[in-house]
Amino acid sequence: AQSVTQLDSQVPVFEEAPVELRCNYSSSVSVYLFWYVQYPNQGLQLLLKYLSGSTLVKGINGFEAEFNKSQTSFHLRKPSVHISDTAEYFCAVSAAAGNKLTFGGGTRVLVKP
């Protein structure tokens, strides 16, 4: 079985400041890792994913994440946030040979002017 823990339920941050959202996973097999973003009153959108290869993954809107196998982490970062990055962010994992996506509890990012 796999599981995902997002360590922060809410992250307030000032505009143009950097942000890091933490995600740790648990799995006994090889995994794929994802970050999704949910803007207010919308469904989830895929932000970025790690399937294999380079452990540093770049996504849309200037976000990037780093896969760290030894620490079983997949933290999301952005060097300078905008007001429009206010959203909820979900980390998710699937087994490489699996049949389901498992989501974390979500992290609400509130960007303040």
Next chain:
Amino acid sequence: EAQVTQNPRYLITVTGKKLTVTCSQNMNHEYMSWYRQDPGLGLRQIYYSMNVEVTDKGDVPEGYKVSRKEKRNFPLILESPSPNQTSLYFCASSLSFRAMNTGELFFGEGSRLTVL
């Protein structure tokens, strides 16, 4: 425009009154799924369908039913809703099961259900 459409978007109902949340996709996707989103719990899968007439339970199927008679539609049925089914529900679709497993899921805008 490629989209997943859910209806209704908002619904307040009473305990025991059967309701159906519809979901339709126009992308000819094989895989469809229902999730519920609750604060701090993220998204949990209710049911999924790999193709027409093929459905299976997710992590939290109790109190729900689904059907997949046509490729584009995947309705979620609550036969006798209870207050613990108050939640935000999302339908999602993917080209295939394999595409789903690599994160390529398209989500509807959600249906907020309140059961009194």
